[in-house]
Each structure stands twice: as structure tokens, then as C-alpha cells.
Amino acid sequence: MSENAIKAKIIRSHQRDFDCLIEGTKDVVKATALGNLLKKGETLVVGDNVCLETIPETGEYLIKEALERKNEIFRVLVRVSKKKVTAANCDYLVILSSAARPKFKRGIVDRFLVRAFQWGVEPIVVFNKMDGYDPEEFDIQYEVLRLKELGVKYFEICALDQNYETQYLKGGMHEFKEALKGKTALFVGQSGVGKSETISCLSDGEVELKTKKVGKVGKGSHTTTWSEIVDLGDFYLIDSPGIRSFSLDDIDPEELIEYFPDLKEISRHCQFSNCTHEPHNKGCAFYSEEYDPDTEEGLMIHSRLESYHLFYSEISETPFWQKKKKYSK
Ligand SMILES: Nc1nc2c(ncn2[C@@H]2O[C@H](COP(=O)(O)OP(=O)(O)O)[C@@H](O)[C@H]2O)c(=O)[nH]1
Ligand SMILES: [Mg+2]
Ligand SMILES: [Zn+2]
Structure with missing residues (x-):
């Protein structure tokens, strides 16, 4: 970061135009970004912390650098296997x-x-x-x-x-x-x-x-x-438009358990690593005595498992690899 860089946060974004809130102030300035910050597949989004510089000749602001993100709100564009960050x-x-x-x-x-x-x-x-x-x-x-x-x-x-x-x-x-x-x-x-x-x-x-x-x-x-x-x-x-969609369709079914940290932890004790956690599965940890649905905890775990199964079947309706194929034509 150069000496005259100004720290700011993007609070409005529209394609290549950004409104940035200058750190420690209530000042909002318009800025454009260096081309390499917007190259294919990558982009700047609201919430990004950036470094600005002014162009001496015009007094305009230029985004020189984007700082590392703590997290991202995104969906996966299955067709191209890319994240669309909003x-x-x-x-x-x-x-x-x-x-x-x-x-x-x-x-x-x-x-x-x-x-x-x-x-x-x-x-x-x-x-x-x-x-x-x-x-x-x-x-x-x-x-x-x-x-x-x-x-x-x-x-x-x-x-x-x-x-x-x-x-x-x-x-x-x-x-x-x-x-x-x-x-x-x-x-x-x-x-x-x-x-x-x-x-x-x-x-x-x-x-x-x-x-x-x-x-x-x-x-x-x-x-x-x-x-x-x-x-x-x-x-x-x-x-942001479209940010509230309910559909989990862009999640790979095999990845879904990662986003149920409570279930993930239990599933580590299933006898088979490809266990689908159905009652008839041999050695499934969810049907061991520890998670007996007659107890309050067991009931709670099974109600979480019910959501997992529901979402799993919903996003498995079209096999993940087929989604890619279908849409990339
Ligand atoms: N009785 C009651 N009505 C509420 C409450 N919160 C919101 N509403 C009403 O529910 C309706 C929908 O609220 P709104 O904020 O537009 O919902 P949104 O679609 O989630 O933004 C409106 O008529 C609100 O006045 C509440 O706590 N109690
Ligand atoms: Mg509303
Ligand atoms: Zn299992």
C-alpha cells in the first residue's frame, strides 16, 4: 500500500462504478477500479475493503487494491463452476x-x-x-x-x-x-x-x-x-437483488453435510464413509442408542436430519454433473 492510499469500504456497486465510504469518516466518493481488479470471474462487491488513490490531474478516485475478505455471500454458477459473489x-x-x-x-x-x-x-x-x-x-x-x-x-x-x-x-x-x-x-x-x-x-x-x-x-x-x-x-x-433465494440448487449434494456442522460431527462415527444416514443403513451413527429419537436430544438430531434428507433429495433431483452438462450447451 502506498503512502497516500486511502482506506475505504465499497457501499454501492454497479458493474464498474463504486461508491466508497472513506474509513473513519461519513464521506462517500465515487470510484472506478483498476482493470486487473475486475478481470474475468473476479469482481469487487459491496462490503469489500479497498485502498483508493486520487488521480492528481482529475481528482477522481481509483481503487488500487482490494483487501482480503472475511467471508463472501455467493451462489455457485454450476454451469461454469464459478462463485458469483454478491x-x-x-x-x-x-x-x-x-x-x-x-x-x-x-x-x-x-x-x-x-x-x-x-x-x-x-x-x-x-x-x-x-x-x-x-x-x-x-x-x-x-x-x-x-x-x-x-x-x-x-x-x-x-x-x-x-x-x-x-x-x-x-x-x-x-x-x-x-x-x-x-x-x-x-x-x-x-x-x-x-x-x-x-x-x-x-x-x-x-x-x-x-x-x-x-x-x-x-x-x-x-x-x-x-x-x-x-x-x-x-x-x-x-x-442486493436476488440475494434471498431459498433454493439450495447450486450446492453439490455430496457437500451438503458440511453445512450441517452438528450432523457432520455425528456422521464421522458412521461405519461407512458413504453412509446416507437412513434407518436401514448398517452402522449409521444416527440410529445408535446415543441418538435415540425417544429422547429430547435424539428427537432434535432427527429433526435436523429430516431437513438434511429433504434438502439432499431436492438438490439431487438433477445429478450435479448433469446440471453442468444441461446448462453449458
Ligand atoms: N402482528 C404483527 N404484525 C407484524 C409484525 N411484524 C410485521 N407485521 C406486519 O406483517 C406484514 C408484513 O410485514 P413486512 O415487514 O412487510 O414483511 P416482509 O415481507 O418480510 O418485509 C405487515 O403488515 C406488517 O405490519 C409483528 O411483530 N406483529
Ligand atoms: Mg419487505
Ligand atoms: Zn450414517
Whole structure:
């Protein structure tokens, strides 16, 4: 890094144009990148930390260098076996769920947990709409048990009421907000679970306008290619088109177990390394006495295994090698 290099973070990206936030300031400057930073397959994305230099003749900013990433939000372009990275250096993947309507769906939480582990981004699970929670519908304590085992943080909130008092879990809106302080987060979850409402509540409504604008990204025809990081005062929100897809279709089925760290650990004790963890499999660790589904822990492990099997069969529908072949024509 040369002496007059300026450290900055990319907060908006569109093809070759970048808005960069200069470190330690609130100044945002427009910058272009040296060609070699954008060569085929590689690119700069929102969240990237970079070094800028000014071009003396024009006063324009030039991105000279990209610093190493802590993690990447990406999908795999199966056809070309390449990662398509949309953002970098995300602190939290906030998986928002609704405890009322739409109904709580464990499968969706597990789906995004797969992504969090794949991306190397710490997941947070938020139970929203707890004002309408009916214990007859699903058992929040049981869901939390599954998360505890994974070391995942979780919170109980009502986005419509900042002062909602938790009844089932320890952490509420206040603790959630504390966890997010100064961090960069990506919010995911089904439509209607309250993402916009929660983001607005977290930012004290003051930035409602900003999030409304963010909400439009991916819908309007000329805004679709922008990705950005929005400063919401206490935390930063990553917004990028197409980032919230549920499909795990780009994951190699043989790799899937890597993104279930709890199951991976147990599977090391299966008698055969190619074990598919079905009840009839000889020597499968999941069907040993230790993980008897009649115990609470056994039940929890088996409910995780159920998600694993579901996703595995879903992404195996077209063999991975065939996906490549099919699309590369
Ligand atoms: N009762 C209740 N309604 C909520 C809560 N959070 C959001 N909503 C409502 O649920 C609807 C969908 O919320 P929205 O934030 O647009 O969901 P998004 O699609 O995930 O962004 C809106 O009418 C919200 O006002 C909550 O905690 N309790
Ligand atoms: Mg929304
Ligand atoms: Zn097994």
C-alpha cells in the first residue's frame, strides 16, 4: 500500500462504478477500479475493503487494491463452476421468521442456516410476530433447543411494538439491537414475516424512507443491478437483488453435510464413509442408542436430519454433473 492510499469500504456497486465510504469518516466518493481488479470471474462487491488513490490531474478516485475478505455471500454458477459473489464481510445473516402468519416454517430456518454455514456468516434467528404466537401451533422452546445446539443466537420480538416484553426467551428487541450494533447484516426470510417492519423498528423509524427505497431494489427495472450497504444508524444493512433465494440448487449434494456442522460431527462415527444416514443403513451413527429419537436430544438430531434428507433429495433431483452438462450447451 502506498503512502497516500486511502482506506475505504465499497457501499454501492454497479458493474464498474463504486461508491466508497472513506474509513473513519461519513464521506462517500465515487470510484472506478483498476482493470486487473475486475478481470474475468473476479469482481469487487459491496462490503469489500479497498485502498483508493486520487488521480492528481482529475481528482477522481481509483481503487488500487482490494483487501482480503472475511467471508463472501455467493451462489455457485454450476454451469461454469464459478462463485458469483454478491457481497463481502457480512457479520450476521439474520434469519427472520414469523410466529403467527405466515406460519413458522422450520425448513426455511434450516435452509438459511445451510447458507450461513456455507458462507461463513454467523446466523441469528429471530422469532417475530410473537404477539400472535400460539403454543399449539409450534413449540418455540423446542426450536430454540435446536439452535442452542448449533450455538446460534435467537431473539423473541414483535416488530410492531418496540416495548414488547419477551415471554418465552431471554433476548428481545433490545438485546437484538445490541447484538447488531456497529455490525453489517443481511436479513432473510419468507415474504411477509416482517423484514421491513423489523428493520424500520430497529432504526427507530427514522430511516423508514431509506428502507422503503431499499425495498424497491430488485423490483424496479433500472434499480435491479445495484447492490448496496445502507447505514441505518446503529447498524448496516446489506441489500442486493436476488440475494434471498431459498433454493439450495447450486450446492453439490455430496457437500451438503458440511453445512450441517452438528450432523457432520455425528456422521464421522458412521461405519461407512458413504453412509446416507437412513434407518436401514448398517452402522449409521444416527440410529445408535446415543441418538435415540425417544429422547429430547435424539428427537432434535432427527429433526435436523429430516431437513438434511429433504434438502439432499431436492438438490439431487438433477445429478450435479448433469446440471453442468444441461446448462453449458
Ligand atoms: N402482528 C404483527 N404484525 C407484524 C409484525 N411484524 C410485521 N407485521 C406486519 O406483517 C406484514 C408484513 O410485514 P413486512 O415487514 O412487510 O414483511 P416482509 O415481507 O418480510 O418485509 C405487515 O403488515 C406488517 O405490519 C409483528 O411483530 N406483529
Ligand atoms: Mg419487505
Ligand atoms: Zn450414517
